[in-house]
Amino acid sequence: MEVLSNVHPCADNRPACQQWIIKGSHSIEYSVIEAPRLFDSTNIKLAVCGSSASSMTYDKRLIFVDSEVLTFHGPRLRQFFNAFEGEYRIVPIHITERLKDYAMVESILQHMVDFGVSRKDEPVIAIGGGCLMDVVGMAASLYRRGVPYIRIPTTLLGIVDAAVGVKTGSNFGAHKNRVGSYYAPICALLDTSFLETLPTRHIKNGMAEILKMAIIADQALFTVIEKNVEHLMADRLAQSALSLGVVRSAVHGMLKELEPNLWESNLQRLVDFGHTLSPIFEMKAVDTLLHGEAVAVDMCISTLVAANRKLLEPRQALRIIELTKKIGLPIIHPTCTSANITQALAEIVKHRDGLQRMPVPTDIGQATFLHDVTAQECIRACEQLREIAQQYSPA
Secondary structure (H helix, E strand, C coil): CEEEEEEECCHHHCCCEEEEECCCCCCCCCEEEECCCHHHCCCHHHHHHCCCCCCCCCCEEEEEEEHHHHHHHHHHHHHHHCCCCCEEEEEEECCCCCCCEHHHHHHHHHHHHHHCCCCCCCCEEEEECHHHHHHHHHHHHHHHHCCCEEEEECCHHHHHHHCCCCEEEEEECCEEEEEEEECCCCEEEECHHHHHHCCHHHHHHHHHHHHHHHHHHCHHHHHHHHHHHHHHHHHCCCCCHHHHHHHHHHHHHHHHHHHHHCCCCCCCCHHHCCCCCHHHHHHHCCCCCCHHHHHHHHHHHHHHHHHHCCCCCHHHHHHHHHHHHHHCCCCCCCCCCHHHHHHHHHHHHHHCCCCCCEEEEEECCEEEEECCCCHHHHHHHHHHHHHHHHHHCCC
């Protein structure tokens, strides 16, 4: 601590006051671990401690599980946790994007109070998709000013995106993820066997985030997806060596981008590709448009903005749009209105501290940032996408 005397002016012309300057730092370390068929194994310590050699106590675990996941996997989850030597409680949580609000965070906090979660050595466990992990992580960051937690994603989007970073959050009113925190889990355990029972639409939803990483940072990954999209979708990215390689590449690429900037001190982030207009689209159609679907539409608009500015070759822009369509993602949506786009551009400038910082591709695997995109440019891109979408529609 540094003490400065007689240098800080006081109010009302009084003598100078003493000033203390406090400096601190906070290191962070967590693990992202591939855990194939985790709940068919006997490795209970990995699931409840984040490590098979953890020194954490073996007393109590509060486990939040998406109610849809319990429908398909309840018996094997309960059989697995029956091997836990201490007390455990499974709490089913019904959650959707509409329900991902602060009231849900408060509900989770109440469960923590009722169960008596301790401060340091009884990690809370979240088993579900991105919405569940977001609100459980936020509650964990708040309860006793921070208790440990473990993420076990059960959706493709959760595996390649929501589980691997340090952000938590909830929606606030009509605003997506308007409140939240940066709070790392002990670990994220990635088990693609959950994808075998995931609805096909949600496989496509997660593919949007994989495609995002390929477009802005990984040409080789884009080519692999492009050449094997039918196989990947049929396999649900769950079993084959090719599928698991694609998932691993996407996770590695995401972590490579996130690690140097976990607290987002630099707001110019490549991983925000597809996330400039999509928050407004998603919340305007919260009951019908999934996160990855909104991201896919945003990516296509951003791609054509770049092509219309001659930053991206038209041939490459068409490859991006065609692959988006082949995956089964939308390239345009009724929420792409002038009013919504104008609102989205205004909101993103506030969110990104005065500049748009809008990532757009300049080639497959490369991108740049724009700060002066107009609503009219985006509307023009939407009109082009509607024309392209009509070409794919049956006569």
